[in-house]
Amino acid sequence: MTPQAMLDPTHTLSEDTFYLNMGPQHPSTHGVLRLLLRLSGERILECDPVLGYSHRGQEHIAQNKTYLQFLPYPGRMDYLSALMFNHAHCLAVEKAAGIAVPERAEYIRVICAELNRISSHLLWLGAYLMDLGAFTPFLYCFDDREDIMDLLLPVTGSRLTYCYSRFGGVAKDIDETFVTGLRAFIKKLRGRLKDYDKLVNKNVIFINRTRDVGVISADMARAYGLTGPCLRGSGVAYDVRRAEPYSVYPEFAFEIPVRSGGDCLDRYMVRFLEMEQSLRIIEQALDRLPQGPVAPAKPVRVVKVPAGDYHCVYESARGQVGIYLVSDGGKNPYRMKWRVPSFSNLSVLPKLLVNTLVADTIAILGSVDVVMPEIDR
């Protein structure tokens, strides 16, 4: 039977097609995502993702709270990039309200955001390899990730859902212990990345599970609005940190890893190589860390945003975050739309899964790296 014949709608009534519910409680959907699959044997004819299981109405909360009250919420969207979402929210509000940020605070924000990017990629790396049947890297990655959390805990006060940036600065200055610990961690992680490279990247089972699987072309990526590693794995060097630099990113030299094949292996490699680039950014930021205050002398409590609309983009671990803020001059946002990268990235899945095997679903979904509470908001 040809693939075309399997896709024939009249075929759906035959005896050998059936539906399979993958999720919402499934270990490899990484959160509560339900995929409704129509199968012919092991082959997928159709996929319908069902979203919204962790919808909390974040945008509704935003318009019913003051800017300051909403500060802890963005970290609960993409809980693996909480520092980045927190940073993005502050940048958006600061830009709209014209709040100045001391340079040292911006350096610290970048250091912490890049650490957060590494910890997000490490979790993804471990979990992805475990989805593909390798248990050892998972334990190693969580060990490394634990180091990051130990570093961030005394500074930010939390382990996962950070709320560290404040309007006009950060909550607390970093100290010598943090800097020494971070430098030691950078050295350790460089060694570990070499280990992962040897352990995984040339492993024939891993390569056979991921190479030429779930291929996304650059045109397809554009049509579905993909950003982040999913786009860079398809040969497009688009990174908001380079295309529309924000914060102090223009000060640092770093590369944007790009792979051209568009398959799961390429998306894997892009994220893998990004960790080294984040380490480079952190090192440069530590070397050039300016002295000075990290917050305004008087904490910003009331934020006045002139009436109008503002858009602010940010590169999170998963791609372009966009905050579209509409203000009527009041103390609450009139409307705050969060364009989250996983939402667009996941929307390509139904197209990608047609005519693949069920076992590849896990490889493909994992390679897209979605965080469901981010999509559901």
Added chain:
Amino acid sequence: MSIVDDTLGALGQALGEQAVAAAERPSAGYHLQAQVPAQELEAVAAMLTQKGFFLEFVTAVDRAQDLELVYMFSQWDPACRVKLWLSVPKGQPVPSLARLIPAADWHEREAFDMLGQVFSGHPDPRRILLPEDADFHPLLRDFQAAPGPAEA
């Protein structure tokens, strides 16, 4: 000619000079904005797609009698972001872009789910984040959330 000027020219030609404006990019976050009549929407979106733009998001803002629809288009590199917007009376459908731009599919479903905007010709006009049987659109300004257990 820069991509921004080029797009400004093309939008001006399609919609008339007065409908298109350059925005204060550092504060607004987008380069150009254009008010698009509903019947021109598909043509303008097709033109932007042709020029290599991708759709960042579709959303709506509740403006009392009307909904203000916002379509954000963007270029990878060099950066150029275009905001298309239109004001439609509540309850009046606008043409769906989902067949033209696959990214619009889920974003339009979300705009319907959250604000009740109907997109005519959408291939799959279901709710996306809220339960299928929900009978409200929570981002409309007159929506009141039911009190939680702590407040009730």
